[in-house]
Amino acid sequence: MANRGDGAKKLAAEYFRQLSEAGETEVYLPPGDVRSLRGERTSRSASPAGPAPESSAAATASPADAPRADSTMKTPDTAAAPSASTAAPSAPDIPEPEIISAKFAFSSKATTSDMFAKSAGLETCTTLEEVEARAVVCQNCELAGGRTNVVFGAGNPNARLLFVGEAPGRDEDIQGVPFVGRSGQLLNKILEAAGIERDDVYIANIIKCRPPGNRTPFTNEIEACIPYLGRQVALIDPRVICTLGLPATQTLLGIRGSMGSLRGKIYVEGNVKVIPTYHPAAALRDPKYKRPIWDDIQLIKREYEKA
Template identity: 50%
Template sequence: MAQWEQPAPAAQTAPAPQAPVSQKKKTPDVNDTFRVHGNHAELKALYERIRDCTQCALSGNRKNFVFGMGNPRADILFIGEAPGKDEDIQGLPFVGRSGKLLDKMLFAIGLSRQDVYIANVLKCRPPGNRDPLPDEVALCEPYLKQQIDIIQPRLIVALGRIAAQSLLKTDAPLGKMRREKHTYNGIPFIVTYHPSALLRSSGWKQYAWQDFKKILNFMEKPV
């Protein structure tokens, strides 16, 4: 059984400020920027560039862009695919059911959102939660690369097939990528299931726990 089958204490879930649902777009003010990113000037500047981005059609349909959140000096960077409905409303990553499961997964290895950084390949929600298109990934990927360069993580964890394929430049299936060792620009790179996939197929949780034990090994903590 995966260790996160037991519910984590509610205090471990990072609070998420609510954006008005009735408002199509919310332009984050400076207080939003400080709340999400602390005092990290480079991330703040990148945040503002992405806020104003109109490179693809996704920017015209979003309620909010989703930059990322967490410790700007984190050793571990988790990368998902793209915002979903809840993330689009709140402007923060992994705040729906997938986010609650991710919180439990982090808690199981002694971490919280304040210890890591969480971002996505795409910063805006694709319509109907469809898979990102290649041109959308190509336009948004430079932003993610800049986040990686600024944060300088010691470990990257790709949550799901699309995040892994996008960064590793491969069309290999997730199962194959999970079993192999990877690096991204010299940074150790672990591939695991997206929390939404675990919600659909609970039998995969045992395999995701194997992947999270690799994170434990990286952290040099006992299992």
């Protein structure tokens, strides 16, 4: 007969599977929790001789070591690596984020002093193809001289969920498609693990041509290029926008701040929500960013499904 312990184990196994599919290789747990997951007695119920001394390694568990959510997997000794299932995992409990009433820089209510309001004549373009045709011949900033391709954007032109990153990297410049390099592959894994189809969303950057050496775009380059994104947002008309990284977050929200202070919140204007998270490249540089990205993606998925 199933008991509460089995239920908790299944939930833990599902949670570890999601982390693994998001690219996580290690999770850190209190030693007592590790023993509980392994089916060992905790100190409260240990024999009078007491538990074995903790080693620091005992507090580290790998998602690949987690018991799978089937009744035959009782201990990590018999557990196999989580499957590469693409089924949408159930959303874990998501802490209620702060809701902030915002005035987005790309809003139709933006003033003429806002950079998005400088439409560069793109308001006459009524389709994404027309906007792209203008972008591919654009010489409005010095990045035009170093590009192989203009990376305009890709995905569902009627997407309810739009991802906005910073700028193309080397692979994107070569292929002319956003998020196809290592960051894009990680983003794909995260979306797949969250049950979000990449083909259902639209992905673009605030800058359409690759900055040399993948440096952060200069303000004058963002100002020159942002009308393209502004027109893309207007035509796609998404309900949820996920900004990836600080330049995209600050540009779309029109406010300053660190990613740590800007993420974990939902910014709302009318029927549009902006939810910032770290750029996947941050997680490639430092795995500590994987967890907050995963938490933010759960939030984005929830709002996307409501939209």
